[in-house]
Amino acid sequence: MKKLLMSVFAICGYFLPIYAQNGLCGFDLIQNQLRTKTDFLQSEHQTNLKIQEKVDEILQFRKLTQNLSITSDGATEIPIVVHVIYKKGDEIPNSTTNPSDAHIMAAIDRLNADYTSNPSTTIPLKFVLAKRTPNCQNTSGIIRVDASHIENYNTGGLQVPGTTSPGATEKEILALSQWSSKIYLNIWVVWKINAEAIKPGGTVTGFARLPLMGNNQFYASPYDGVILRGQELYHTTSTLSHEIGHTLGLYHTFEGNSNGCPSNTDCSNTGDLICDTDPVNNLLNAYPWPTNETFNPCSNKAFSGIQNNIMGYGSSPLTLFTNGQKDRMLAVLQAVKIGYTSSQATLIPPSSYDIVKAAVQIPGMNVYTNDYRDFGPCSVNLNHLTYSSNGFSGDGSKWYIDNTCNIGTNLSINQSHHFTVTTRDYAQRCKAWIDFNNDGSFDPKTELVLNSISTGSGIYTHSGTITKSMIENLSTVKNKKLRFRIMSDRATQPDFNPGSTLYNGQTEDFWVQFDGSLSVVFGNSSAIFSHHQLAIQWHTQSEFDNDHFLVEGSKDGKQFITLTTIKSKAENGNSNASLSYSLILNSKNGNLASSLFIVLLILISLIGTLKQRRKLALASVIAVLFIACNKQDVQNNQDNDEIKFIRITQVDKYGTKQSGKIMKIIHE
Template identity: 35%
Template structure:
């Protein structure tokens, strides 16, 4: 029996190693492009927007995007495990630890810190993002971010899972309807048993798929096999690439039959200019020295065969161009994920509103709320024809704007683009659940976009408590009569705002300075964090690249680093005017040039025995002298000359000639 068991384990290992993984993105993307006019138009607009950025060489996100160490976006995710009744820990119902490890692997892949992948000093690229399992539920309660649902009630799910392109299995929409959270505040990941009857343990199979921004709310998100929701399997970071507008690097290869067109890199292929056009590598890994038949260059030219968005078996990196496109998608088309507070621990919530409006006419007129931005909140939404429930969404637990009394901020609201609308904005300043006198803070009329300067009040407002803000939009020919108005065609959304007292108006900055920089691998550099005012109960967390380092101290010493460039920053937490607060420092690049070397020099004379008055030349032989060492010649301990050689005719018997070399080697 023991021998049989061993043989079975070997066969299982071989089955996994021979399995060929593919992605279902192209199938679903092409299907929507041909069947969903709204999606098709949205993709065209996204591509035009991207092309304009590339052609004008515009970087709308700021310079931080190029090195990935500026503002960090925290994205709440919800993992919906659609199992078949098996206990937690079985093949189709992975344990929480497995899912936690998969999310950690996802983050390390995007941070270029996964141990077997290239880091930022060897071709890797860091994204300033972090995926976190949600901690706030859609109803303001606490959650683990992992939801488990038995999917056997759906016809065909137990035997075939989700139907993608096959003829059997449960429909995608039905599976996702079992558990789906607002995709404007959470990114949804569905872990399923099978796709088209295949579970990923043998043969060729679809490992997962995701949608570009703009897909209908009922299907937007990622579907992934339970057998691929594991650390080290590149399916999850691959699909999250699609979720933020990354095509396959082989986009346009005709299923692997032809080379993608690439005369204009910003408008053809994967629309990214630092990846090479190529045919897909189906579960293979060509050598770096082999030639890419689509470019005539070796794969080492851009290492596209090792890109996460290929199909190869050696995927281990993204490019800086992909990072720019990914972050542009986040900030332009999924901004609510970046400003959502659903990844924070639950705290005080807004009190219930006295009324909850709804849209009276479900309609296709593209009227409603598309985006609301105020201070640190940028929340995207959907117009009323997609709103659920009709026309009203309470987002007070997920979207919050934090402001300081007597400061001014820009309030902007985007509506649908087809019809002009009116807008009214209310804030429950006294936190009594109603919007009374003096709480109508903005009115706009007969437009599709609105913008105004909003001054946070200095009095008459409850501070340090989340307050309800209501935004109502409707067709301009109607009259919004008050905060409980039911729009005919428009939409109502509630958010939370929090005012800090004016006493906190001193802008706090956290800056760090470095000692000797650049340094060498055997050297050390000390960094010091300094706040612009005295903080209450400060604590410090230092980061080297994206990894936490050091101790809870205002100083951090980096030492014994290998050659390369590193990025150091410090997060300071402190007790603020309202609650625990934090601030991130500036980023300092630390350059480590190489191994410390010891310079030395020896000298030789043109003749070892001379007569008085005879010329003799001394020549140095440097070790670790660098490219341009300098020399100080000494006669009997006194400086006598400089230069690469020393010639004299005045030596006397017993004179001593020596040389002091000054090296310009990087780490001498």
């Protein structure tokens, strides 16, 4: 499936009153063009089915936990980069087409207010300007780029993709400045988005891409992100919130009919696919503006707030999301945009000591540089490292990607570690190495931790193991980030080594760190279930640069999910004195529910790595497990699906995670 099928334009005319007469929405036009292609329709349908599965899991879990007593009030941080593309004569910031840093930051404040402080539903997302570049340099997260050499841009702005409107092409503009869409949410600010070919004098305020999947796997398109007209990047409008809603999977509230009432015969499969957004007209030119009590001809009842939904159009301030829209965005984030939550891009760059040593073996350009297939690693899962990729073609024909600044995980020296890598598109050979001795070079044989060939085409999961004996016997450098390389190529091509030039595939690097000692020294700990309460206690003998603890639960002592977070009591994260922590999880209705844990295990695949200073609100619905029980019930369920283990994981000020010992729950 080609790039055309990887994403769908969400071109928006979400206008302030001054733009209401000339603004143009291109969403339906482009959607209808794409929907003339059978494979696109299949891909869009497949995507929405998968997203709905995730939504159903969230709703099921919320139903099971609705009477539980502990929640988390934090938000998932999403790193954003604002690329201001200015034209000739507009070099100095502080114009409507080249907004100042202050205007941009005010617009981001408005964006966060629209999500985390929404008057109708709180969406646990925080959009943060990136603090580190892909190569670990400091950044403000605002990049200004001179496009004066592109004459079409100077005169016409950016043409609406897929049209013959005057202006520079999207490919030309994005080539000027683009950071990995798997780790950063890119926002491009342009002086004009030209829709002249659609309507004389027409412009649009911005556009974004909706997530799509093919071959049963989601793709992070190289074009993923938001393109916005400069006049819209202000705190007085929620246009940016609208566009980001599209990147997180939301359709317009009037999806299905821009000129009348959309179909609502089955709210899960028609319209915007969300059941708590009533069908509504496109209200762009509505006057007077309807109140909550005004009759809505599309639902045959009062508007009741749908007219003010951020994903609609209109001249009145649009400020609302619904719970259904929230659930769909969280489902998309968990299933598709997992790289945002794995990234460390919202943290300041590491010190020179913590930067991964440069690689000696750098793969050369592929033998076949025009291969349209997605050979290469597509997803990686190792401890807290959860990563989704696209392969060679889907990543813009990149044969080598160095993720060592932003993506990696800490590992214990006292155990073996299993990991998986998926590939797709024909049988592939997949190999991985770790630079255990940190000499900058991979030994092709002794530092090999994965060597696997898929048995056929399509998605295949390769499994590897970093054994305890490897960690003990390969002069492993402790407490230092080490390079972790994964390579994959078509299985019919010759075998390869860490520095080989591949034929069709891709190489990606990450980091791992083997912790020789904890920055927190744990003392005694316990987890006791009694009288419908789980009491968890732990002590620390010393803490160094500690930020917070993750309290985690498990059925088997191997797979853990985060229940809640507890801040360090140490002053500035440092203490040589013993400190005590305790947590009680209360219950209102029942037992250590085995059915609840089944849902938790499902959600493990959805939830990405928690970052420093963040109480992951995607996991906040998983904050408490326990529905009160009697002794007989506990005894009967002990060998089935109930939570049996608790683990305390420490997170330092730099986002590094280290786990304490695993406690088996004692029932009294």
